Amino acid sequence: MTPSETVVLTRYVKALFPHQQIDEYTPDAWHDALADIDAFDARTAVADLAKSCRFIGPADIVSRVRAIRNERLSRTPLPPPPPDARDYQRQLQESIRRIADGKQVSAIGGGRRGSQPSAEYRAARTQGSRDAADALAAALTVPCPALGCGAQAGARCVSSTSGRPLGRGFHPTRLDRAVQQSGGVA
Numbered sequence: 615m616t617p618s619e620t621v622v623l624t625r626y627v628k629a630l631f632p633h634q635q636i637d638e639y640t641p642d643a644w645h646d647a648l649a650d651i652d653a654f655d656a657r658t659a660v661a662d663l664a665k666s667c668r669f670i671g672p673a674d675i676v677s678r679v680r681a682i683r684n685e686r687l688s689r690t691p692l693p694p695p696p697p698d699a700r701d702y703q704r705q706l707q708e709s710i711r712r713i714a715d716g717k718q719v720s721a722i723g724g725g726r727r728g729s730q731p732s733a734e735y736r737a738a739r740t741q742g743s744r745d746a747a748d749a750l751a752a753a754l755t756v757p758c759p760a761l762g763c764g765a766q767a768g769a770r771c772v773s774s775t776s777g778r779p780l781g782r783g784f785h786p787t788r789l790d791r792a793v794q795q796s797g798g799v800a
């Protein structure tokens with residue numbers, strides 16, 4: 615939060631904690647401790663603490679903010695990144711941060727699939743960072759279970775509608791199968 619947000623916060627603290635010592639130096643000092651904290655989170659934390667404490671300091675706010683953010687994370691299932699995301703780790707971090715901030719994360723892949731990470735995501739998560747070529751190699755170790763495809767192990771998938779090779783080389787469900795068979799399911 616910014617220095618001016620810290621000034622507002624200390625006024626809020628003074629209003630809620632009349633016995634709290636707040637002087638002209640308090641905002642500066644508190645800002646040093648609270649610079650990394652989101653202003654809205656800090657205000658929420660202060661309001662929470664006012665229900666049970668008569669005095670608070672920056673350390674109380676920081677630890678309460680941490681609890682608030684963890685609670686948001688535990689309430690919200692983490693959506694999988696889009697199936698083709700090659701920068702899934704960045705997207706995953708972004709999702710985690712947005713959930714902790716209390717912002718809604720768009721349900722990528724639709725609704726209830728939020729609790730079912732995509733095959734690519736699972737593969738990435740269980741087997742570490744792998745690029746598209748690694749994913750293809752993994753998928754090709756098993757026959758494709760996709761309806762209308764039937765590609766044998768070692769052969770690339772073809773589109774069931776056009777009969778042409780898939781651009782990515784495999785159906786997503788095939789990588790899913792390969793990950794399952796390698797015992798790497800998260």
Ligand SMILES: [Zn+2]
Pocket residue numbers: 758759760763764765771772784785788
């Ligand atoms: Zn296939």
